[in-house]
Amino acid sequence: QLQLQESGPGRVKPSETLSLTCSVSGGSISSRSYYWGWIRQPPGKGLEWIGSIYYSGGTYYNPSLKSRVTISVDTPKNQFSLNLKSMTAADTAVYYCASHYGSGSWENYYFDNWGQGTLVTVSS
Amino acid sequence: SYELTQPPAVSVSPGQTASITCSGDALGDQFTCWYQQKPGQSPVVVIYQDTKRPSGIPERFSGSSSGNAATLTISGTQAMDEADYYCQAWDSSTVIFGGGTKLTVL
Numbered sequence: 001q002l003q004l005q006e007s008g009p010g011r012v013k014p015s016e017t018l019s020l021t022c023s024v025s026g027g028s029i030s031s032r033s034y035y036w037g038w039i040r041q042p043p044g045k046g047l048e049w050i051g052s053i054y055y056s057g058g059t060y061y062n063p064s065l066k067s068r069v070t071i072s073v074d075t076p077k078n079q080f081s082l083n084l085k086s087m088t089a090a091d092t093a094v095y096y097c098a099s100h101y102g103s104g105s106w107e108n109y110y111f112d113n114w115g116q117g118t119l120v121t122v123s124s
Numbered sequence: 125s126y127e128l129t130q131p132p133a134v135s136v137s138p139g140q141t142a143s144i145t146c147s148g149d150a151l152g153d154q155f156t157c158w159y160q161q162k163p164g165q166s167p168v169v170v171i172y173q174d175t176k177r178p179s180g181i182p183e184r185f186s187g188s189s190s191g192n193a194a195t196l197t198i199s200g201t202q203a204m205d206e207a208d209y210y211c212q213a214w215d216s217s218t219v220i221f222g223g224g225t226k227l228t229v230l
Binding site (some may be wrong): 038046047048051060062063064093096104107108110112114115116117119 | 131148156157159161166167169172178217221
Protein backbone atom coordinates (compact mmCIF):
# COMPACT_ATOMS: atom_id res chain seq x y z
CA GLN A 1 0.00 0.00 0.00
CA LEU A 2 1.36 3.36 -0.98
CA GLN A 3 1.87 5.97 1.69
CA LEU A 4 2.07 9.65 0.92
CA GLN A 5 3.22 12.46 3.18
CA GLU A 6 3.00 16.18 2.53
CA SER A 7 5.63 18.57 3.84
CA GLY A 8 6.01 22.31 3.67
CA PRO A 9 5.23 25.55 5.49
CA GLY A 10 2.04 25.93 7.46
CA ARG A 11 1.89 29.63 6.74
CA VAL A 12 2.76 31.81 3.79
CA LYS A 13 2.40 35.55 3.30
CA PRO A 14 0.14 37.09 0.68
CA SER A 15 1.77 37.34 -2.76
CA GLU A 16 4.37 34.68 -1.86
CA THR A 17 4.81 31.28 -3.49
CA LEU A 18 3.71 28.10 -1.73
CA SER A 19 6.02 25.13 -2.11
CA LEU A 20 4.90 21.70 -0.93
CA THR A 21 6.50 18.31 -1.35
CA CYS A 22 4.87 14.88 -1.27
CA SER A 23 7.05 11.94 -0.32
CA VAL A 24 5.92 8.55 -1.60
CA SER A 25 6.75 5.28 0.14
CA GLY A 26 5.67 1.71 -0.41
CA GLY A 27 6.04 1.97 -4.17
CA SER A 28 7.82 3.72 -7.00
CA ILE A 29 6.82 7.09 -8.29
CA SER A 30 7.93 5.76 -11.68
CA SER A 31 5.09 3.25 -11.76
CA ARG A 32 3.26 3.41 -15.08
CA SER A 33 -0.06 2.84 -13.31
CA TYR A 34 -0.03 6.14 -11.48
CA TYR A 35 -0.34 9.82 -11.88
CA TRP A 36 0.41 11.91 -8.79
CA GLY A 37 -1.99 14.62 -7.79
CA TRP A 38 -2.61 17.61 -5.56
CA ILE A 39 -6.05 18.43 -4.19
CA ARG A 40 -7.01 21.15 -1.74
CA GLN A 41 -9.90 21.81 0.62
CA PRO A 42 -10.63 25.23 2.14
CA PRO A 43 -11.81 25.02 5.75
CA GLY A 44 -15.40 23.79 5.86
CA LYS A 45 -15.64 23.53 2.09
CA GLY A 46 -15.35 20.93 -0.65
CA LEU A 47 -12.50 19.39 -2.61
CA GLU A 48 -10.74 21.14 -5.48
CA TRP A 49 -8.30 19.39 -7.79
CA ILE A 50 -5.14 21.38 -8.47
CA GLY A 51 -3.30 19.15 -10.92
CA SER A 52 -1.62 15.81 -11.58
CA ILE A 53 1.72 14.69 -13.00
CA TYR A 54 3.05 11.50 -14.58
CA TYR A 55 6.51 10.19 -13.71
CA SER A 56 7.76 11.23 -17.13
CA GLY A 57 6.71 14.82 -16.42
CA GLY A 58 3.44 15.05 -18.30
CA THR A 59 0.97 17.24 -16.43
CA TYR A 60 -2.70 18.12 -16.21
CA TYR A 61 -3.74 21.29 -14.41
CA ASN A 62 -7.02 22.78 -13.22
CA PRO A 63 -7.69 25.57 -15.74
CA SER A 64 -8.75 27.91 -12.94
CA LEU A 65 -5.29 27.62 -11.32
CA LYS A 66 -3.10 26.83 -14.31
CA SER A 67 -1.51 30.27 -14.56
CA ARG A 68 -0.17 30.00 -10.99
CA VAL A 69 0.63 26.29 -10.63
CA THR A 70 3.67 24.18 -11.35
CA ILE A 71 3.84 20.50 -10.42
CA SER A 72 7.13 18.65 -10.78
CA VAL A 73 8.43 15.17 -10.07
CA ASP A 74 11.76 14.02 -8.60
CA THR A 75 12.05 10.32 -9.40
CA PRO A 76 15.37 9.67 -7.57
CA LYS A 77 13.85 11.04 -4.37
CA ASN A 78 10.43 9.42 -5.00
CA GLN A 79 8.79 12.78 -4.48
CA PHE A 80 6.65 15.24 -6.34
CA SER A 81 6.10 18.89 -5.59
CA LEU A 82 3.61 21.71 -5.91
CA ASN A 83 4.43 25.38 -6.43
CA LEU A 84 1.53 27.83 -6.24
CA LYS A 85 2.47 31.45 -6.75
CA SER A 86 0.81 34.74 -5.84
CA MET A 87 -0.95 33.30 -2.82
CA THR A 88 -3.97 35.06 -1.35
CA ALA A 89 -6.29 34.42 1.57
CA ALA A 90 -8.53 32.47 -0.81
CA ASP A 91 -5.75 29.87 -1.11
CA THR A 92 -5.96 29.02 2.59
CA ALA A 93 -6.77 25.32 2.64
CA VAL A 94 -5.73 21.82 3.58
CA TYR A 95 -3.53 20.59 0.76
CA TYR A 96 -3.54 16.88 0.00
CA CYS A 97 -1.28 14.84 -2.22
CA ALA A 98 -2.71 11.64 -3.64
CA SER A 99 -1.88 8.79 -5.96
CA HIS A 100 -4.02 8.74 -9.08
CA TYR A 101 -4.39 5.14 -10.20
CA GLY A 102 -5.69 3.70 -13.40
CA SER A 103 -4.95 2.50 -16.89
CA GLY A 104 -5.80 3.43 -20.41
CA SER A 105 -7.76 6.64 -20.76
CA TRP A 106 -7.08 9.41 -18.25
CA GLU A 107 -10.77 9.31 -17.36
CA ASN A 108 -10.31 5.80 -15.92
CA TYR A 109 -8.10 7.11 -13.12
CA TYR A 110 -9.16 7.66 -9.52
CA PHE A 111 -7.43 8.80 -6.32
CA ASP A 112 -6.70 5.62 -4.39
CA ASN A 113 -4.27 6.79 -1.69
CA TRP A 114 -4.21 10.16 0.03
CA GLY A 115 -1.75 11.87 2.33
CA GLN A 116 -2.95 13.14 5.67
CA GLY A 117 -3.10 16.70 4.36
CA THR A 118 -1.34 19.83 5.49
CA LEU A 119 -3.07 23.08 6.45
CA VAL A 120 -1.64 26.12 4.72
CA THR A 121 -2.73 29.52 5.98
CA VAL A 122 -2.13 32.66 3.99
CA SER A 123 -1.55 35.50 6.40
CA SER A 124 0.81 38.39 6.90
CA SER B 125 -17.73 25.73 -16.44
CA TYR B 126 -18.80 22.13 -15.93
CA GLU B 127 -20.34 21.32 -12.57
CA LEU B 128 -21.35 18.21 -10.68
CA THR B 129 -24.41 18.78 -8.50
CA GLN B 130 -25.02 16.93 -5.24
CA PRO B 131 -27.64 17.52 -2.54
CA PRO B 132 -26.00 19.32 0.40
CA ALA B 133 -27.43 16.92 2.94
CA VAL B 134 -29.09 13.52 3.19
CA SER B 135 -30.48 11.90 6.33
CA VAL B 136 -31.10 8.21 6.92
CA SER B 137 -32.09 6.01 9.82
CA PRO B 138 -29.73 3.24 10.89
CA GLY B 139 -30.33 0.07 8.90
CA GLN B 140 -32.08 1.89 6.08
CA THR B 141 -30.84 2.64 2.56
CA ALA B 142 -29.20 5.96 1.77
CA SER B 143 -28.94 7.26 -1.78
CA ILE B 144 -26.80 10.19 -2.85
CA THR B 145 -27.07 11.50 -6.37
CA CYS B 146 -24.60 13.36 -8.53
CA SER B 147 -25.78 15.04 -11.70
CA GLY B 148 -23.82 16.51 -14.56
CA ASP B 149 -24.34 17.03 -18.26
CA ALA B 150 -21.65 14.61 -19.41
CA LEU B 151 -21.91 11.92 -16.74
CA GLY B 152 -23.51 9.50 -19.14
CA ASP B 153 -20.32 9.46 -21.21
CA GLN B 154 -17.76 8.95 -18.46
CA PHE B 155 -16.98 7.20 -15.23
CA THR B 156 -17.84 8.55 -11.79
CA CYS B 157 -15.97 7.95 -8.52
CA TRP B 158 -17.20 8.46 -4.99
CA TYR B 159 -15.14 9.46 -1.95
CA GLN B 160 -16.04 9.30 1.73
CA GLN B 161 -14.54 11.86 4.10
CA LYS B 162 -14.99 11.72 7.84
CA PRO B 163 -14.25 14.77 10.03
CA GLY B 164 -10.54 15.46 10.32
CA GLN B 165 -9.63 12.65 7.92
CA SER B 166 -8.50 12.37 4.34
CA PRO B 167 -10.98 11.21 1.69
CA VAL B 168 -11.25 7.51 0.90
CA VAL B 169 -12.49 6.14 -2.42
CA VAL B 170 -15.55 3.93 -1.93
CA ILE B 171 -16.63 3.51 -5.57
CA TYR B 172 -14.67 3.94 -8.80
CA GLN B 173 -15.57 3.55 -12.47
CA ASP B 174 -19.27 3.95 -11.60
CA THR B 175 -19.79 0.60 -9.90
CA LYS B 176 -16.51 -0.91 -8.71
CA ARG B 177 -15.73 -1.21 -5.01
CA PRO B 178 -12.10 -1.15 -3.83
CA SER B 179 -10.89 -3.94 -1.60
CA GLY B 180 -11.74 -3.24 2.02
CA ILE B 181 -14.87 -1.25 1.26
CA PRO B 182 -17.98 -2.96 2.69
CA GLU B 183 -20.43 -4.54 0.28
CA ARG B 184 -23.19 -2.21 1.49
CA PHE B 185 -21.62 0.50 -0.69
CA SER B 186 -22.67 0.36 -4.33
CA GLY B 187 -22.73 2.69 -7.29
CA SER B 188 -24.78 3.09 -10.42
CA SER B 189 -25.04 5.44 -13.34
CA SER B 190 -27.83 6.24 -15.74
CA GLY B 191 -28.23 9.12 -18.12
CA ASN B 192 -26.68 12.24 -16.68
CA ALA B 193 -26.69 11.08 -13.08
CA ALA B 194 -24.68 8.78 -10.86
CA THR B 195 -25.88 7.39 -7.55
CA LEU B 196 -24.08 6.15 -4.48
CA THR B 197 -26.21 3.73 -2.47
CA ILE B 198 -25.49 2.58 1.05
CA SER B 199 -27.62 -0.38 2.08
CA GLY B 200 -28.13 -1.09 5.76
CA THR B 201 -26.53 2.21 6.70
CA GLN B 202 -24.51 2.19 9.88
CA ALA B 203 -23.59 5.00 12.24
CA MET B 204 -19.98 4.73 11.03
CA ASP B 205 -21.13 5.74 7.54
CA GLU B 206 -21.93 9.27 8.71
CA ALA B 207 -19.57 11.41 6.65
CA ASP B 208 -19.26 13.77 3.71
CA TYR B 209 -19.44 12.12 0.30
CA TYR B 210 -18.02 13.59 -2.90
CA CYS B 211 -18.56 12.46 -6.46
CA GLN B 212 -15.78 12.99 -8.99
CA ALA B 213 -15.76 12.92 -12.77
CA TRP B 214 -14.07 14.66 -15.68
CA ASP B 215 -14.44 17.53 -18.08
CA SER B 216 -11.94 17.83 -20.92
CA SER B 217 -9.17 16.11 -18.96
CA THR B 218 -9.96 18.19 -15.87
CA VAL B 219 -10.84 16.45 -12.61
CA ILE B 220 -14.12 17.79 -11.24
CA PHE B 221 -15.51 17.19 -7.75
CA GLY B 222 -19.11 17.59 -6.74
CA GLY B 223 -19.86 19.99 -3.91
CA GLY B 224 -20.27 17.18 -1.40
CA THR B 225 -23.18 15.68 0.52
CA LYS B 226 -23.27 15.45 4.30
CA LEU B 227 -24.81 12.11 5.23
CA THR B 228 -26.39 12.08 8.67
CA VAL B 229 -27.40 8.80 10.28
CA LEU B 230 -30.18 9.66 12.71
